[in-house]
Amino acid sequence: MRQADTAFESASGNRRAPRLTAYLLLTPLLVWVMAFVVAPALIILVYSFGERQVLGGVTLGFSLRSWARVGDPIYLAILWRSVEYAGITTLICLVVGYPVAFVVGRASERHRPLLLTLVMIPFWTSFLIRTYAWVTILKSEGLLNSLLLQLSWISEPIEMMYTPFAVIIGLVYTFVPFMILPIYGSVEKLDASLIEAALDLGAGPWRAFWKVILPLTRPGISAGVLLVFVPALGLYAVNDILGGGRVDMIGNVIENQFKGTARNWPFGAALGTALLGAFALAFWLTRRPGRADRAAG
Amino acid sequence: MRVFTIGSAPARGMLAALTALALGTWAHPTVAADAPSELNLFAWSEYIPTSVIEGFEKESGIKVNYEEYASNEEMLAKLVSGASKYDLLQPSEYTVEALIKEDRLQPLDKSKLPNLKNVEAWYTTQAHDSGLKYSVPYMSGTVGIVVNKEKVKEPVTGYDDVFKDAHKGRIVVLDDAVEIVTWAMATQGKGPAQVNSENVAATRPVLERWLPLVKVYDSDSPKTALLNGDVDIGIVWSGEGAILVNEAPEKFQYILPKEGAHMFIDSLAIPKDAPHPEAAHAFIDYLLRPEVSRKISEEFPYTNPNVGARKLLSDKERNNEASYPKGSPRLEIFRDMGPTAVEIDELFTDVKAKSAS
Known part of the structure; x- marks a missing residue:
């Protein structure tokens, strides 16, 4: 905007x-x-009040049946789990991504383009291929287990594939550049003299970081959190490939309503609309502190 | 020069056009309406060998546009949306039944299908389309158990031998609610024809016992987890099982569960509003030629309904028990489940969510 x-x-x-x-x-x-x-979005909203047709499709009308099911504890629990996975992913991306963004942003102008390119190189390959590459790394007879066995660090393969651990690895790997880039944008604009002033006035490195650097890079953090959390909440391909589909994410449930046996478009539409509402809420929550900052600044 | 604003006519026109695009009313780009030398084929992904399609194109001069889908329901979704006009579909038997019920298919013109005589008689008498008025079987198959004999030593004969505590975390199954619920029904002595609310609900305790044991749900390529050594036992499509058995016969074995196995018949059918029914008939007849059908078996080792093609198979192919089961196992096909499908989906989603460790 x-x-x-x-x-x-x-x-x-x-x-x-x-x-x-x-x-x-x-x-x-x-x-x-x-x-x-x-x-x-409006079409989905209209569909959510319709009735299921035999072959899929929707008979338009005003039925609250699908919306009543959205509130069912089964689906709320699945939505909550999706939020948890997305939340953990966002947190790890922030912890991992912030230092990287800081280093890249404070690097000399000569090195910056190279470092930025390194961050973006993964985008040159398809997301699905990169995710399947993780299967090769994590599987029982995979690269990582072979390496650890060779080094005699472990005596038998660790089970990594088809675990929540694998799903989180895949999600963090996919989304970490989306955290790094906006934070980099904030760090790059950071005025070095403000940090020097803080240090000159007696702040230790920690205090300078918490009181000066962090607040000044907050817009980047907010943008990064949003760019990671929202898509991570809806992405279920990683869960299917690396998690073996053992737990459903809300995205799986929605997909099943359209492409699975249920052929229940209105319910899929109601879940989709609810998810859209959840996104809007997440957006609103992350935007608010950003605004307060700008007003204060 | 007049600069138009948001409210002016050209801008509104553009907006309307783009909205139409978003609504899916825009003509599908791959479909040319009245070119007689075209065939808009809408079929399962990776199920018709490229060499077969190229052979047909070369011989007939008809260009084949192959659009792919990954499930019967995905195909229905696109068909129902009406965004594209297809000439030939590849639905499984229960979807054929549903499409016939909803009057979406056109009757086949048998005079244009001389090679239909190659189809085994058994396939012409099945309830979903008795007499093959609307559909021709393409490939059929079963859903059965694959065992890695190096890891699983005790004999496996049925579903209950798969879902044992000893196999916890070593099992792959199809990611398909209807499949799994009907397996559970089979252990309770009920066939897929008895799918109804009551019988579906009765499978809950079985599912609650089974699902916590499963390591991987995968309908697309369940063989992968078995090949990678991440699981030792699974319930998969027979074509996938046949590939595993071909690759390592000393390691993998395909077993049809004694409680009764699901058999599917992937068929070919022409939608009512197909723009090129002639081309569709020509392609069906081409696929029914023994030498062509044999090529399909080579790449996708399911059960070939084509008697002529079966004669051309090698001994190794014919003796692969995943493709051609020995004896007379209990095989049952699915029927259209109607609204019960919603209950199956909800039950499965619920139990799966609660089974997560």
């Missing part, structure tokens, strides 16, 4: 072409958002 704001400002600054240019520049984005975000 920052670019959009800028467009507004410059357009209203130019008195000969007020607002029109701004709208024109915004049109592609608005159309995109309408067609691919708002319209599908």
Whole structure:
């Protein structure tokens, strides 16, 4: 939205072409958002009040049957587990990603492009292929177990595949760049003189970090948390491939309503809408402190 | 030059067009409406060998657009949405039944299918489409037990031998609620034709015992976990089992459960609104040729319903018990389950969630 704001400002600054240019520049984005975000979301909302058809599909109407099932403890428990996995993933990404982002952001300008490229190299390969690569590493007769056996650190293979551990590894691996990049953006803009001032005025490194660096990089952290948490909540491919589908994520349950035996589109739509609501809530919660900061700054 | 705003007509037109795109009413890009030399094939992923499709294209001059799906329900979802027009589908028997009930298929013109005579008589008398009025069997198969004999020493004959505490964390099963619930019903002496609310609910205690023992749920490639050594025993598609047995006959064995096994018949059927039914008939007849059907068996070692093709198989292929079971095992096909499918899904999701360690 920052670019959009800028467009507004410059357009209203130019008195000969007020607002029109701004709208024109915004049109592609608005159309995109309408067609691919708002319209599908509304369709899902409408579907969620419909009735299931025999072959799949929805008979439109106003039925609360699907919504009543969303509140069922079975699905709330699954949603909660998805939130837990996404939360743990986000936390690990933050702990792992922050130092990396800091080092890259404070590196000399000559080295920065190289370091950033290293962070982004994984994106050159398909996400699914990278996830399957983890199968090769983690399986019983896999690379990691072979290595540990060779080194005689273990006497028999550790079970890593098809465990929650494997799922979390896969999720963290997938999402850590999404944490690093926004934090890097904040760290890069960090004014070194403020840190020096803190140190000169007697703050130790810890205090300087907690009182100066952390608050100043908070917008990056908020963005990173959001960019990791929201997709991690919906992503279930990692869970299927590395977790063996032993526990369902909310994404699995939704998929089953459309592509599984139930053929229950209205219920899938109701779950999808509920998840969208949960995302909106997460967004709202992470946005609020950011705003307070900016007001204070 | 006039610059249009959000509310102006061209912008609204564009918006409407893009909304239409989002709604899926836009014509499907791969489907050209009236080119007679095309076939829009909508079939299972990795189930029709490329060489077979190329052979047909070369001989007939018909271009085949192969769109893939991973489950009958995914196929139905796209078919029902009406976004694309398909000429040929590859539904399993219970989906054939549902499609016939909903009047979605067109009757086959048998005069255009001279090779239909190659299909084994048994397949022409099954309840989902008796007399093969709407569908032709492509491949059939069973769902059975694969054992890694190096790891599992005691004899395995049925479902209860798989789901034993000794095998906890060493089991792979299909990630399919209907499959697993019908296995549980089989141990209670009920066949898949008896699927109803009461019988489904009665399987709960069995599922509560079974699911905590399972290590992997995988319908796409259940052989992988067995090959990788992550599990020792599993219940998988016979084609997957046949590949394992072919690869390491001394290690893997395929067993049909004594309680009764599920048999599926993947078929070919033409939707009612198919733009190119002629091409679809031509392709079905091509697939029914013994030498073509034999090529399919080579790549996908399921049970070939084509008697002519079976004669062309090697002894090794014919003797693979996963593809061609010996004796006369109890085999049963699924019937359309109607709304009970929702109850199966809910029961399975519930027990699975509570079984997580």
